Amino acid sequence: MKPFRLLIALTALGIAAMTHATTPVLVIHGGAGVIKRDMSPAKEKAVRAAMSKALQDGYAQLKAGKPAIDAVTAAITVLEDDPNFNAGRGSVFTHDGKNEMDAAVMEGDSLSAGSVAGVHRVKNPILLARAVMEHSPHVMLIGDGAEAFAKEQGITLVDPSYFRTDERWQQWQKALKEDNEKKPHANQDTTKHFGTVGAVALDSAGHLAAGTSTGGMTDKRWGRVGDSPIIGAGTYANAKCAVSGTGWGEFYIRTVAAHEICMKVSMLDEPVPRATAEVINQEIPSMGGNGGAIALDADGNIAMPFNTDGMFRGWIGADGVPHVAIYDDEPDPSNHLGVPAAPSSTQ
Numbered sequence: 001m002k003p004f005r006l007l008i009a010l011t012a013l014g015i016a017a018m019t020h021a022t023t024p025v026l027v028i029h030g031g032a033g034v035i036k037r038d039m040s041p042a043k044e045k046a047v048r049a050a051m052s053k054a055l056q057d058g059y060a061q062l063k064a065g066k067p068a069i070d071a072v073t074a075a076i077t078v079l080e081d082d083p084n085f086n087a088g089r090g091s092v093f094t095h096d097g098k099n100e101m102d103a104a105v106m107e108g109d110s111l112s113a114g115s116v117a118g119v120h121r122v123k124n125p126i127l128l129a130r131a132v133m134e135h136s137p138h139v140m141l142i143g144d145g146a147e148a149f150a151k152e153q154g155i156t157l158v159d160p161s162y163f164r165t166d167e168r169w170q171q172w173q174k175a176l177k178e179d180n181e182k183k184p185h186a187n188q189d190t191t192k193h194f195g196t197v198g199a200v201a202l203d204s205a206g207h208l209a210a211g212t213s214t215g216g217m218t219d220k221r222w223g224r225v226g227d228s229p230i231i232g233a234g235t236y237a238n239a240k241c242a243v244s245g246t247g248w249g250e251f252y253i254r255t256v257a258a259h260e261i262c263m264k265v266s267m268l269d270e271p272v273p274r275a276t277a278e279v280i281n282q283e284i285p286s287m288g289g290n291g292g293a294i295a296l297d298a299d300g301n302i303a304m305p306f307n308t309d310g311m312f313r314g315w316i317g318a319d320g321v322p323h324v325a326i327y328d329d330e331p332d333p334s335n336h337l338g339v340p341a342a343p344s345s346t347q
Contacts, residue, residue: 015141022206026063028054028199030247030312032292032312035326038080047331048324051314054078055322057201063320067207068201068242069107069130069163076103076211079197085312086195092168095176099163101215103227105127106318107206108237115229118143123156126213129153129229139231139301149240152269175219196228198244200237200296208242208298210235210258215225217249227252232259240266240298246289246311251284257293265297272296276303300316302333 030051062068080088091099099164104127105114109169114133117140122128131153133143141149150157212230212235221230226249227234234245236258243258252258257279264275284290285307291308294313304313306328314324315333325332328333 006016022158022202022204022298024059024071024180024204024301025202025267025296025302025315026055026058026071026075027201027294027296027302027304027315028058028060028079028313029246029294029304030079030197030294031195032306032308032311033195035308035310035312037327039129043084044326046082047312047326048272050082050084050164051077051312051324052322054199055314055316055324057202059316059322062201062203063205067107067205068203069105069211071201071203072105072199072209073126073130074209075199075201076197076213077124078128080124080213085197086215087167087213088215089163089166090168091163092171092195092218093218095221098169099160099215100220100223101125101163101212102212102225103211104229104231104235105129105133106209106231106235106237106242106244107133108210108239111238113139113231113235114144114147115140115231115235117225117229117297118162119146119150120224121147121157122150123158123162125165126211128153128155129211129213140229168215173217175298180239184205196227196244196246198235198246198294200242200244200294201344202298202300203240206298208237208239208296210237210242210244212244212246213222226250228255232256234258236262238262241272241275241295242297243293245279245280245291245293245296247284247306248289248307249292251287251289252291255279255283257284258328261295265295272301273303273305277305280305281307300304304332 054075058071061070079085083090102117106113114129196214200210212228233253241262264270292311296304310327
């Protein structure tokens with residue numbers, strides 16, 4: 001091939017590559033549940049500021065050409081470090097007065113995944129979940145073994161007192177009082193089942209990733225583990241879809257919620273808002289559960305349905321501006337006709 005023609009061919013290839021470049025998108029949540037409008041202005045401002053920072057820090061990774069998993073872990077780390085969220089620093093107390101954390105990550109293009117459960121000293125469980133995915137032959141590690149692996153990998157460990165906040169302590173004291181007064185069992189008290197942070201991202205190469213981190217359920221017993229660290233239940237990603245859930249974990253496990261959403265998108269070719277709403281707003285409530293989720297497809301379409309009073313949620317895309325919402329009447333990019341609504345009994 002003559003030099004001039006070669007130049008034209010290479011230029012054409014370059015233009016084609018640029019044409020098919022994907023616009024990065026990042027979506028996050030900070031938990032769904034009983035989120036009342038009587039939240040103090042100071043706390044609401046702090047929550048919105050933390051969500052915005054998480055979006056900005058995560059999106060900076062995407063703008064720099066980094067993979068989706070970098071954006072997911074960067075965003076979730078911000079939320080784990082903020083005591084306003086039930087993950088990392090703000091984790092709730094178990095019945096025995098401990099902070100017990102779970103987390104998971106997954107890459108859609110390779111189906112690589114890593115998760116941890118029942119850790120007490122890991123400052124950022126999401127980073128340990130990623131280390132499990134990248135530096136071990138396993139998918140899930142738990143308890144002391146997970147923390148031994150964290151030490152080997154140089155993951156930051158802290159004294160358990162780091163996770164103690166007065167707000168979570170008071171919530172635990174209230175729960176213990178209800179236990180002593182023989183108030184309804186925790187399985188009947190849905191307010192205890194919420195509090196998770198998560199992120200899903202689409203990078204410029206068109207690859208998806210998902211991650212979720214949680215402090216679990218207030219007053220939980222017997223080493224209970226929810227859906228967040230279970231691949232397919234609260235966290236899942238494949239080549240066409242990424243999901244992070246937040247809600248009553250037992251129901252997300254029983255429905256394999258995140259995986260089911262992604263199968264509807266990738267196998268049945270359902271739009272991601274419809275697929276997500278069918279699981280979150282129909283299937284889970286029909287069984288007695290509730291909660292929310294964020295989802296993202298390979299074309300950058302977003303869904304964030306929930307059937308509770310509110311869900312801390314945010315997104316950032318081509319405009320580079322972080323968008324944050326809390327309550328059920330605030331707009332989000334998945335609002336459109338044809339998405340199944342939540343049953344009125346769960347509102």
